[in-house]
Amino acid sequence: MPNFPAVFGDTKFRYIAKSDTGEILIKVTQKDEEFFLQIKQKDDKYLVKAEKITRPSQVVFLQQALRDFRDLCGCEATYSNIEPQKTKNKKRYEVLKDIDFFASDFENDKEIWIEVGFGSGRHLLHLAKANPNIKFIGIEIHKPSIEQVAKSCELQNIQNIYVLDYDARIFLEFMEANSVGKIFVHFPVPWDKKPQRRVISNDFINESIRVLKKDGQLELRTDSDKYFKYSLEEFLKLNKTDLHVKKNQQSAISSKYEDRWVKQEKDIYDIIMINQEKSVSEGAIGKISFDDLFDFTKIKEKFANITKRDRDSFLHVEDIFSVDENNGMIKISFGASSKNERAYVLFSKDSTRYFPDNILKTKSNKRAHGLLNGWLKEISGE
Ligand SMILES: C[S@@+](CC[C@H](N)C(=O)[O-])C[C@H]1O[C@@H](n2cnc3c(N)ncnc32)[C@H](O)[C@@H]1O
Incomplete structure (x- = not known):
């Protein structure tokens, strides 16, 4: 093992850190980015690889650091996959945003509507085309659906949708109080066996109330009578609320799921909660960091x-x-x-x-x- 700190090529190797459980980390700086390399001993060999939590923004930084480490140590690589490879250029769609965008750059300059779990995106695309002055945020966790809807936005030149790959149960935290006109949750997964994964919950309803404008609405549409009953109970836990329940109402645009359930003659339920109050704006959370020095x-x-x-x-x-x-x-x-x-x-x-x-x-x-x-x-x- 070399002495630290050390420099080789473009890479600065700052220090080595060891845990009592035998893990070894090396702090590296490459092109102004800091990350760890992880070393694992296997018999008389060492496996040096990226540490998962602190990966650099580009894989080429990591590959360069690994090559520089190999050469700094003067060791022989019995196996490696660190030579630069032609990586496929994945298309980056303009409508696709990450959570940092909503945490810092998103502007509340227009009416905002949110669709949670947009799936095939039929409803979201339809609404966005019909309401060009509204900003739509579509949240999904299923990657192929995200890709498909982002592609449709580009092909159809739709510019008022922001697509986000994120868990909708936490997303509302990033929105300002009284900033959203409508939230749609259409045909959410009922998660009968894992209720903790459901989108509708007490926390979600309360966060919706916080972010919705006065008279804004949260709309749940479901084919599952269990989920409908569960959700109704959750809504009714509120001290005061304005709820509208509908059964088998046709919507302006039906999703793939809806078509399937209608064919099977299943009942479809809507619960619409109209927000009655203006919420008090909470201060921004601010940077999460330490004020004190710890020894x-x-x-x-x-x-x-x-x-x-x-x-x-x-x-x-x-x-x-x-x-x-x-x-x-x-x-x-x-x-x-x-x-x-x-x-x-x-x-x-x-x-x-x-x-x-x-x-x-x-x-x-x-x-x-x-x-x-x-x-x-x-x-x-x-
Ligand atoms: C049954 S599909 C319905 C899709 C669409 N709304 C429709 O009506 O066709 C439910 C969708 O919600 C998404 N989903 C499930 N949990 C989610 C979560 N926590 N955050 C965002 N999307 C979620 C799933 O990936 C899935 O695409």
């Missing part, structure tokens, strides 16, 4: 693999790595039970910071950060 020596002394919970948020501290007596990091997973994130927290004499540091500003991440901050204070005796 790595103390953290190491009291370290434990803990799990903590606060409502739907959790924190799991997985491992600790030491660079030297005063420097090191912990590996954590955290966030909402339905959408967890993973990161490291790096400790040095002059900083305590997340790595990667672009922690999404969600309420569940903020709560998990509170759990971590509290635990770090507790074990470092502050």
Whole structure:
């Protein structure tokens, strides 16, 4: 193993960190990007690869760092897949946005309508064409549907749709209070055996109320009488609400699912909740980072693999790595039970910071950060 820090070619190898469980990480800087390489020992050989949580934005940075590490060590590679390859250029559609766009760049300058789980996109595309002055956000987790709808937008030159690959149960957190006109949830998966995966829940209804304008509406359409009854009960848990229930009403455009259920003569139910109140705007969540400096020596002394919970948020501290007596990091997973994130927290004499540091500003991440901050204070005796 070389001495750290070291430089080879374009790559700076900052330090090596080791965990008690035998994991080895090397901190690397390539073209202003920081990431870890991970080393695993297998008999008398070493496997050096990308560390999953901190992958760089481009695979070529990683390949270059791996080649530079091989040459820095002067080791012989018995197997490698790090030579530059011709990678297929995946088409990037303009309508496809990632969650960071909604967290920081999305402008609420027009009426917004949201469709959750748009599937084939028939309803979303129809609405967007019929309402060119409205901004549509379509949220899906099924990649082929996302690709297909993004492609249709491009082919049909539809410019008022933003397509997002994200879990809709968390997405509403990114929208401002009183900013949305309509939310459509059409034929959601009923998840009879895993109810925790359902889109409609108490949290989702309350978040909808927060983001909907006064008189805005949340529209559920389902063919499942179980899901209909479950959802109605959830809506009725509200202290005060304006609900409209309909059965077998034809809609302006029917989706593939709807066609199938109608053919099978299944009943179709709508629940429409009209929002009655203007919600109080909450302040922005702000950057999730540490105000205090934590002493790595103390953290190491009291370290434990803990799990903590606060409502739907959790924190799991997985491992600790030491660079030297005063420097090191912990590996954590955290966030909402339905959408967890993973990161490291790096400790040095002059900083305590997340790595990667672009922690999404969600309420569940903020709560998990509170759990971590509290635990770090507790074990470092502050
Ligand atoms: C039964 S399909 C209905 C599709 C479409 N709304 C229609 O009526 O044809 C349900 C869709 O919801 C999507 N979905 C399920 N859970 C989701 C979630 N948490 N966030 C976003 N989309 C989700 C699924 O991928 C699927 O495409």
